[in-house]
Amino acid sequence: MSEINLQIDGKEVVATEGMTILDAAKSVGISIPTLCHHEKLEPYGGCRICTVEVEVRGWPKLVAGCIYPVEKGLVVRTRTEKVDKIRKVLLEEMLAHAPDSEELKALAQEYGADRDRFEKHPSFCIHCGLCVRYCAEIKKKNAVGFVDRGSNREISFIPEIAAKECWDCKECFPLCPTSALQAAYVLAGALMTPPEEAHSGGCGCSCSCGSAPEKQAG
Amino acid sequence: MTRLNSPEKLECARKDIVSRIDPTKPCISVCAGAGCLASGAAEVIAAFKTELDFHGLTTEVNTKGTGCPGFCERGPIVMIYPEGICYLKVKPEDVPEIVSHTIKEKKVVDRLLYEDPATGTRALRESDIPFYKNQQRNILSENIRLDSKSMDDYLAIGGYSALSKVLFQMTPEEVMGEIKKSNLRGRGGGGFPAWRKWEESRNAPDPIKYVIVNADEGDPGAFMDRALIEGNPHSILEGLIIGAYAVGAHEGFIYVRQEYPLAVENINLAIRQASERGFVGKDILGSGFDFTVKVHMGAGAFVCGESSALMTALEGRAGEPRPKYIHTAVKGVWDHPSVLNNVETWANVPQIINKGADWFTSFGTAGSTGTKIFSLVGKITNTGLVEVPMGVTLRDIITKVGGGIPGGKKFKAVQTGGPSGGCIPEAQLDLPVDFDELTKAGSMMGSGGMIVMDEDTCMVDIARYFIDFLKDESCGKCTPCREGIRQMLAVLTRITAGKGKEGDIELLEELAESMGAALCALGKSAPNPVLSTIRYFRDEYEAHIRDKKCPALSCKEMIAFHIDPAKCKACGSCFRQCPAEAIHGGKKLIHIIDQEKCTKCGTCLDVCPSRFGAVRKISGEPVPAPVPEDKRAIA
Known part of the structure; x- marks a missing residue:
């Protein structure tokens, strides 16, 4: 397995081929929130709460950390203003379905999401699959x-x-x-x-x- | 039918077919495309057959159902060859006159010709009609020349000569080089250069590769690909086989939506015919190149037009997009390199091979080469399919080809690119039609749907319409798209119902930003109809929210109908025809609409005689109090 050097939140990270941004971040103690991710299951990329910003050839791009494979020289930012704003809206949208979910409530606190922003939808399910x-x-x-x-x-x-x-x-x-x-x-x-x-x-x-x-x- | 096992045999067969065609023999070509069939083309063809039989002319005159020539507004379209006379809106009852006058006496039936609405002059041939005159029909022009079910017709106009050229005179690299030089960009939406996908796939080490036709055309109002695959299926098949040769693929798929039964029928027939003559299967034309192709019917999901969703569906699973961080050209169907191009893109390939990349790039702009087919629909005089060189302005398409807005109404906006595109206002009409320019304007080329809207269209309601469409058509896998659309629809519905709040526009923009995190291009582009209408028609949003007024007088919950007491002549038309019995009338009594009962169907406005013009629509202002009973009498 070849080594891949990349940068996450300003930290130089050495990862191996086949790893995702999420794996690489975890290896250096940077936590990216996830909801639909599970170690035993195939990556899914459905909830998008793990959205991070990467720079590809100088262009910023939003990608899902749980599926995006590490690349040489990749620059990843896990907590930009844009990322935080998106995570907040996604949480508010999911809280409309499951306002009492402990996991969602904890994340809502972290990102300042308003649990009552959107009209409640009686379904519980957030489609994490x-x-x-x-x-x-x-x-x-x-x-x-x-x-x-x-x-x-x-x-x-x-x-x-x-x-x-x-x-x-x-x-x-x-x-x-x-x-x-x-x-x-x-x-x-x-x-x-x-x-x-x-x-x-x-x-x-x-x-x-x-x-x-x-x-x-x- | 014997298989043709060499290029010489193909040319012999072609000569034989051409020699059997008598160019002086009269031929009646009736458009048998979906639009004309809907307006009675099948009956017209049947009437011609009966009539020719009656006159004993069956062997002397050919009749054929052809592909769509595009002027759907005036269908069924009948062309009489060799003169090339073009008759429009032909009904079965016109047939005896056409046969006795035009076929037997070589006279023209004037009333069936195109008449210029301004000058009154009549156009004899297709090329004299402004709708056609202002187009560059490189691809579409073949449709009317072909019986879409006849392979001989396709061979007669040079069909499969590009394939023969490629297999015997060019290496795959040379084919790739020609396509690269032509800078052919994908006609299905994003405008990704075709050669890049081809090259990426060719260079992938996996020996199993696929080439695929995307015929899952799903944008509301778009029917370009339908006309091509129904009318000229062999050209798409030929393009696909050439692509397979260049890429090194031996298997292909044609993904057609099942809502296009005629397309499914014609492409299946074309594949069968091509297999019988040796253009598909083992050792094509004796070249040693093998290629087989299967037709896959889509199950009606719009999202399956997205490449990764289409490939998931091809594998037999629910059509959901998957992340494309590794391109499908490298890892596509069953993880094998897969080149997916849209119908129109493939249809361009044989022409590029035959006429050369230089010929192709002589049309269009530097960044967007060739021609593009658009389906021009909505509030436009000439509804139909138009093919123009890239770079012409939207204004030219709408006024010169489309004939402008009917009914003396004012142009408001044109929606391009389907649900992923945006609305372009009057001020931007001189924008050239070009992949990059349309994107800069906040819309996109998309597959070529072009919906024209006039002053009666509410732009907030249009945004709501597209988001409502996507509510059912999003696959629902990822949160930003599924939930973003749900919330956007709630906001837009609220605004169009007159219940909009301050901050709603900003909320829409915030939701749109979050949808940038969606999994596929469909989700990422879903906010475009909303963002582009906010960008160009923000005043309409504000009028809805602040003044509770729909400036286009279109949103039902924000308008009211009112009878002007000074103009009402008590004719009783509205009183009699109101389906809700909401009008109080009587002999010589000013009529009054009961606002409680009114369903806002607009019948009263339609039936009020124009010489009175007493009924009007109002929005954003209170309905005037009804005339007191003692003042209702008209002297």
């Missing part, structure tokens, strides 16, 4: 997935798989940075639906064509 990816990558069960797109995107347990796999596992619950309740809630809904009924209400796949269990409870 930890549950979805853990179930797919580690457990290889795909019992929970994302459904729909854009602002309507949400996590959903697939009743046919969840009914068989989830009761004895539930390893995704503690991963959730907002509230494990959400996962349990959705799961309970999925299991309460008898398979035949679930089938008649939808096609049984992860598309949101029907039989959405959360609707019953809501």
